[in-house]
Amino acid sequence: MSKKLLDDTSKFLSYVLRHEPQAIGLSLDSEGWAGIAELIEAASRDGRSLSRELLEQVVHTNEKKRFSFSEDGQHIRAVQGHSNQGVQLQLDERQPPAVLYHGTATRFIESINQKGLIPGSRHHVHLSEQLETAREVGQRYGKVVILKINTSKMLAQGFKFYQAQNGVWLTEQVPAQFLEAI
Numbered sequence: 001m002s003k004k005l006l007d008d009t010s011k012f013l014s015y016v017l018r019h020e021p022q023a024i025g026l027s028l029d030s031e032g033w034a035g036i037a038e039l040i041e042a043a044s045r046d047g048r049s050l051s052r053e054l055l056e057q058v059v060h061t062n063e064k065k066r067f068s069f070s071e072d073g074q075h076i077r078a079v080q081g082h083s084n085q086g087v088q089l090q091l092d093e094r095q096p097p098a099v100l101y102h103g104t105a106t107r108f109i110e111s112i113n114q115k116g117l118i119p120g121s122r123h124h125v126h127l128s129e130q131l132e133t134a135r136e137v138g139q140r141y142g143k144v145v146i147l148k149i150n151t152s153k154m155l156a157q158g159f160k161f162y163q164a165q166n167g168v169w170l171t172e173q174v175p176a177q178f179l180e181a182i
């Protein structure tokens with residue numbers, strides 16, 4: 001299986017499992033799950049040939065572990081990054097390390113200083129334990145700025161944190177007072 005096929009399929013799955021399942025007539029449950037048989041059929045009506053084997057390859061080789069299978073092996077979902085309104089993952093609250101990082105671009109800083117970090121179209125603000133990961137995420141949008149988040153202070157003030165299955169930390173918002181550019 002070529003890397004290109006795996007990358008293309010990962011992009012397609014991100015689109016339908018996080019954002020627009022209705023674009024191919026697919027429905028997700030509130031936990032974001034799609035039936036694998038339904039997904040393969042909906043993709044096929046859309047002119048895309050998927051197979052269980054291809055989905056397994058994508059799930060297992062994906063460098064960011066973006067997708068997972070249900071325990072019964074009949075369903076697939078994106079583990080984070082959703083914007084779809086019908087999906088609301090039941091995530092367990094978890095205590096994060098004292099510091100987390102968020103990578104963004106210089107052009108967003110003025111607005112971030114005013115409004116703090118807000119989720120945009122996604123359901124959460126995404127934070128990482130590794131500075132390097134934050135750098136990679138921020139670089140997608142331009143000249144990178146890395147923000148350090150004082151999670152201890154946030155916890156003390158009642159903010160909640162969740163961790164997706166792939167290790168990405170999630171929270172509803174980060175007011176500017178908890179942010180420091182490094």
Ligand code: HQG
Nearest residue numbers: 064066104105108111112115116117118120122126137141
């Ligand atoms: C910025 C990738 C202006 C925020 C990554 C970011 C991640 C503001 C952008 C995941 C703002 C949103 C998510 C404010 C936040 N004013 N801009 N007040 N608050 N922003 O893509 O965190 O490859 O929705 O800094 O690895 O960049 O898709 O979020 O630049 O984990 O699996 O608004 O996406 O994963 O952009 O990335 P995004 P993100 P995948």
